[in-house]
Amino acid sequence: MLFREIILMAWSSLGANKLRSALTMLGITIGVFSVISVMTAIGALQNSIESGISFLGSNIFQFAKYPVNVDAGGETKKKFQNRRNITYRQALRYYELMQGNAPEICLKTFGRDLKAQAVYNGVKTTPSLTVVGTNGSFLTANAYTLGYGRNLNDEDVELARSVLVVGKMIERRLFPHETPIGKVIRMSGHTFTIVGVLAEKGTSFGQSQDDICIMPITRFFEDYGEANRTVNIATQPFSTELYNRTLDKGIGAMRIARGLRANQENDFEIYTNDSLKSAFISVAGVVRIGAFVISLIALLAAGIGIMNIMLVSVTERTKEIGVRKSIGARSRDILQQFLTEAVFISEAGGILGIILGVIGGDLLALWLKVDLIFPYGWAIAGLVVCSAIGIGFGFYPAYRAAALDPIEALRYE
Amino acid sequence: METLDESLNIRPHGRSVIEIQDITKRYVMGEEIVHALRGVSLRIHRNEYIAIMGPSGSGKSTLMNMLGCLDTPTSGRYEFNGKNVAEMDDNELAEIRNREIGFVFQTFNLLPRSTSLRNVELPLIYAGINPEKREEMAAHALQEVGLADRMNHKPNELSGGQRQRVAIARALVNNPSIILADEPTGNLDSKTGGEIMAVMETLYQRGHTIILVTHEADIARHARRTVHLRDGLIESDDYLPLMESEFAISSS
Numbered sequence: 001m002l003f004r005e006i007i008l009m010a011w012s013s014l015g016a017n018k019l020r021s022a023l024t025m026l027g028i029t030i031g032v033f034s035v036i037s038v039m040t041a042i043g044a045l046q047n048s049i050e051s052g053i054s055f056l057g058s059n060i061f062q063f064a065k066y067p068v069n070v071d072a073g074g075e076t077k078k079k080f081q082n083r084r085n086i087t088y089r090q091a092l093r094y095y096e097l098m099q100g101n102a103p104e105i106c107l108k109t110f111g112r113d114l115k116a117q118a119v120y121n122g123v124k125t126t127p128s129l130t131v132v133g134t135n136g137s138f139l140t141a142n143a144y145t146l147g148y149g150r151n152l153n154d155e156d157v158e159l160a161r162s163v164l165v166v167g168k169m170i171e172r173r174l175f176p177h178e179t180p181i182g183k184v185i186r187m188s189g190h191t192f193t194i195v196g197v198l199a200e201k202g203t204s205f206g207q208s209q210d211d212i213c214i215m216p217i218t219r220f221f222e223d224y225g226e227a228n229r230t231v232n233i234a235t236q237p238f239s240t241e242l243y244n245r246t247l248d249k250g251i252g253a254m255r256i257a258r259g260l261r262a263n264q265e266n267d268f269e270i271y272t273n274d275s276l277k278s279a280f281i282s283v284a285g286v287v288r289i290g291a292f293v294i295s296l297i298a299l300l301a302a303g304i305g306i307m308n309i310m311l312v313s314v315t316e317r318t319k320e321i322g323v324r325k326s327i328g329a330r331s332r333d334i335l336q337q338f339l340t341e342a343v344f345i346s347e348a349g350g351i352l353g354i355i356l357g358v359i360g361g362d363l364l365a366l367w368l369k370v371d372l373i374f375p376y377g378w379a380i381a382g383l384v385v386c387s388a389i390g391i392g393f394g395f396y397p398a399y400r401a402a403a404l405d406p407i408e409a410l411r412y413e
Numbered sequence: 414m415e416t417l418d419e420s421l422n423i424r425p426h427g428r429s430v431i432e433i434q435d436i437t438k439r440y441v442m443g444e445e446i447v448h449a450l451r452g453v454s455l456r457i458h459r460n461e462y463i464a465i466m467g468p469s470g471s472g473k474s475t476l477m478n479m480l481g482c483l484d485t486p487t488s489g490r491y492e493f494n495g496k497n498v499a500e501m502d503d504n505e506l507a508e509i510r511n512r513e514i515g516f517v518f519q520t521f522n523l524l525p526r527s528t529s530l531r532n533v534e535l536p537l538i539y540a541g542i543n544p545e546k547r548e549e550m551a552a553h554a555l556q557e558v559g560l561a562d563r564m565n566h567k568p569n570e571l572s573g574g575q576r577q578r579v580a581i582a583r584a585l586v587n588n589p590s591i592i593l594a595d596e597p598t599g600n601l602d603s604k605t606g607g608e609i610m611a612v613m614e615t616l617y618q619r620g621h622t623i624i625l626v627t628h629e630a631d632i633a634r635h636a637r638r639t640v641h642l643r644d645g646l647i648e649s650d651d652y653l654p655l656m657e658s659e660f661a662i663s664s665s
Binding site for chain 1: 478483507510512518524526535538539
């Protein structure tokens, strides 16, 4: 029998039960959608990370108390929580030891607990500004550039001046019609003079990077306290060639600053762009496996749905099968017909799932401001899996249809 | 025996289409073995019009299934156009049904969602004939049964008589060796039934071989030969004298 005929037959008999076919299809669509959307979003993220987005400024390495995935399990989390903070004293010691080995050493501490809100002339920002106590190297170390005004300098840090360099969003909100330079704003109970404004950086992974305020780290400690705060230290070597050597020196200096003996392990985390990338990729891998397993289960359930509906269909159409056989359909023709219907439902559901999944995943990618992708590999895999499900779960009903005795089938009412 | 047959046949036509010899069929139903046919021999020539009659349980349906190649005998020999059908497998039987036999059923058995044209095309699809040729052949068959203006109607838009004529068109579209009609008027009123029998007569006049399975003597009377079955055996096999057939008179 011609392939075209089989397709036409499948189409017309599925059309006869539109709602039923659509619902059965929906099961497959959901299964495929879940895997394709996750794979699209993660693929887009990974793509943009591998092709250049830097978590840190170029060539930078960083020391910190907590590893990237702090949200890990309970026991591991405790281990890091019980770790000593990196104090400003230790950070300064490191700073001294590394003088002459690195042009930029950024010490920074975050006021995540502050719920900082800046006020000027009665106008307020959102109460969720990122407040950082740091030094002049912050911009380089975190890939910011200065818009106008001036950066923090060593004197600001030494004298603990109440000065701020603010992000673009704060400028827009508080100073729509005037320059913020030299203006005094209030934030979390203290007053600061704005000396510089950062150039716009946009969002990264859905988070704005322009609602930031940076101040001298010494001022930060005086205003917001030094207890229970840990300092992150970012270091930029003189050149890419010196990266590994500088990293080794940095680790040595850090060990001295932390007062570690030779037999003690490092009690701090080392972040490099590579380590952050691989951390992301390993998380992405876990998410991928999760999405894959979940959608496989969903597809299995959908496949059982297909089998069920096909069995119903075979029973309903017993008479039709008898008629077809009496006018010369071979068992193989009947098998093909029912198998095609099952594969048709499955593929149609799969294609819909792929389209919706790519749209969904790419919308997420759009929101995260990364380049959109079409996951060809997963799309093809999706179609193959759908065919396999259609054939796998459609075979038994189709076989039952094909094996019907024409006499019995004709007599069926 | 053969010579006797030949002498009785009003229209000797050379080769026979169907030749069955001493066919038996046994079913196992639960604990019991049912002997549906106990040794039936029959020879049907080209362009015969034969009625098979018998009360229920006589083996009439079994014989019809056998003749229609829907079933194979337990023992005996069945030659269809010189080919031994008794030992054919499922695929070969399907091909015989497709090319050599046109079924007409009591309940019409049309596909409800397909138009007349599509219904008539169905055997041609399984025969692997290309779409253009198929449509032409189906349209021609519908014309022959007088339904040229009902090609794109679905069964539920047709009267019972029209449905049966679509079924007849489907039966003859592939130009089969025999048309096998099982109680073709059973679901129709007597007037429509008469019309259907007129169509059958026309087909017979055009040279088709028709096998009619019925329990109604009125219907069987249209045939030129009547085979009576009882308890799985042929009870009688009578050729009607040509002059007794009113259709033969009217059409000559």
